[in-house]
Amino acid sequence: xxxxxxxxxxxxxxxxxxxxxxxxxxxxxxxxxxxxxxxxxxxxxxxxxxxxxxxxxxxxxxxxxxxxxxxxxxxxxxxxxxxxxxxxxxxxxxxxxxxxxxxxxxxxxxxxxxxxxxxxxxxxxxxxxxxxxxxxxxxxxxxxxxxxxxxxxxxxxxxxxxxxxxxxxxxxxxxxxxxxxxxxxxxxxxxxxxxxxxxxxxxxxxxxxxxx
Amino acid sequence: xxxxxxxxxxxxxxxxxxxxxxxxxxxxxxxxxxxxxxxxxxxxxxxxxxxxxxxxxxxxxxxxxxxxxxxxxxxxxxxxxxxxxxxxxxxxxxxxxxx
Numbered sequence: 001x002x003x004x005x006x007x008x009x010x011x012x013x014x015x016x017x018x019x020x021x022x023x024x025x026x027x028x029x030x031x032x033x034x035x036x037x038x039x040x041x042x043x044x045x046x047x048x049x050x051x052x053x054x055x056x057x058x059x060x061x062x063x064x065x066x067x068x069x070x071x072x073x074x075x076x077x078x079x080x081x082x083x084x085x086x087x088x089x090x091x092x093x094x095x096x097x098x099x100x101x102x103x104x105x106x107x108x109x110x111x112x113x114x115x116x117x118x119x120x121x122x123x124x125x126x127x128x129x130x131x132x133x134x135x136x137x138x139x140x141x142x143x144x145x146x147x148x149x150x151x152x153x154x155x156x157x158x159x160x161x162x163x164x165x166x167x168x169x170x171x172x173x174x175x176x177x178x179x180x181x182x183x184x185x186x187x188x189x190x191x192x193x194x195x196x197x198x199x200x201x202x203x204x205x206x207x208x209x210x211x212x
Numbered sequence: 213x214x215x216x217x218x219x220x221x222x223x224x225x226x227x228x229x230x231x232x233x234x235x236x237x238x239x240x241x242x243x244x245x246x247x248x249x250x251x252x253x254x255x256x257x258x259x260x261x262x263x264x265x266x267x268x269x270x271x272x273x274x275x276x277x278x279x280x281x282x283x284x285x286x287x288x289x290x291x292x293x294x295x296x297x298x299x300x301x302x303x304x305x306x307x308x309x310x311x
Contacts (some may be wrong), residue, residue: 045287046280053271053279061269074271075279079286142265161259162266186223193258 027095034085034094049078052095055165056102059173062158063106063151073109077102099173110151141203145195153188160185213241218248226255 030051036044056077061070081098146154152174159170171181218241224230225238242249271279 042284042287045283049276049280049283053276057271057275058269062266067269067272070269071271071275071279074275075282078279078283082283082286138261139265142261146262146266157262158266161262163268182223189223189255189258192262193254196258196261 030094031091034092037082037085038089045082048082048094052098053078055169055173056098058159058163059099059102059155060106062162063155064109065147069109073102073105077105095172100175103173103175141199142196145192145199148195149188149191152184153191156181156185157188157192161189213237215241215245215248218245222252222255226252226259 030048033044033048033051037048053074057070057074060073060077061067064070064073077098080101081094084097085092085094146157149157155174156170159165159173160167165173167181167185168178170185171178174181174184176184218225218238221230221234221238225235228235230238242252
């Protein structure tokens with residue numbers, strides 16, 4: 001069976017993660033996959049899933065904060081996008097639908113009453129000893145600062161500075177223009193720095209209080 | 213280059229998006245200007261801390277498999293709605309979902 005991702009789409013994968021912006025070539029490639037999917041080829045469905053799963057999952061994971069929630073949203077978003085594509089004829093904007101559905105599903109989840117749990121990151125779970133404690137403390141403060149930022153700041157920061165997506169790709173996901181996305185990113189970086197400084201000061205103040 | 217000019221270029225500098233010549237001008241300014249150097253350093257540190265604290269989100273292989281299987285089930289049910297499929301099996305997983 002033809003492995004479409006390997007044969008035609010290898011450039012899209014860097015270090016196992018989806019990379020970069022969607023070029024004209026990528027759009028054409030996606031359209032071919034959608035046409036094959038509509039013609040009844042299940043392999044095309046798998047290739048479309050592989051093409052976008054990292055982006056959809058990362059968006060949901062960083063926004064919702066929970067791996068389980070992100071997995072459910074990702075799975076559901078693909079189902080809905082494929083269903084829409086299956087009933088559509090002509091050039092279907094699959095990626096736009098998929099991202100739009102993902103955003104709506106995430107918004108629905110965020111509206112539900114939920115307990116936000118900040119999950120420790122893998123690196124900290126693996127680390128040990130005193131270094132782990134210090135690392136966890138700093139890591140926890142940084143994650144607290146990120147969690148307290150407005151939603152659009154949190155997303156643009158994690159997608160640009162953690163996931164290292166191109167700003168154009170983030171702009172597409174957030175439904176913003178490129179200049180607006182960059183401006184948002186620059187403000188978000190400064191907001192994170194300011195909040196971190198406040199948290200450190202509070203932390204130090206607390207430490208001094210305990211020593212007294 | 214003065215401090216005001218640098219302000220508008222700071223993030224482009226951090227992101228490595230400036231042309232070489234402009235980046236060199238920024239470098240020279242940072243050597244001479246402590247407040248601007250401090251501004252750059254704290255932004256760099258903030259980003260480094262963020263990257264240490266928050267890992268990139270990667271979909272787990274087990275999830276990929278589960279999700280793909282679910283999609284293929286839905287695909288079979290949705291796009292081949294005939295009661296009998298080509299191989300004679302009855303597709304039993306209807307594509308149920310709420311819009």
